[in-house]
Amino acid sequence: MDALSIIAALGGLSETARKAGAPVSTVQYWQDKGRIPAWREAQIREALVADGLDPAAYLAPKEAA
Template sequence: MITVHSIIEAMGGTRKAARSLDLPPSTVQSWKTKGRIPAGRVLEVERLSRISRSDIRPDLHPKDIAA
């Protein structure tokens, strides 16, 4: 399972992720604490981390299941 911590590390850590997202580091740190990236940031985080949205927020973006 991919964790918020590992997603942020893939983006270069808390400070680099915050800088890339134009947010204060405390905001990105709060995502790690809460264990969830906000829905409104999923696509941007996907683009920057190269981790699929279905791995970032499977509750919002379930993986397609081949029929």
């Protein structure tokens, strides 16, 4: 997941942290690394939907096994 575009879409570090239920320092770490851990996808998806955004535009599609 591209952290920079998701954080920007959700309104910045503090807003992303609030919406994802994560500490600001954690979201800042995602920003610094440029990615969000896959295990946080459900929280990010919920935050995007709650903001009226299409998660498909921000989250990579799952690959078939």
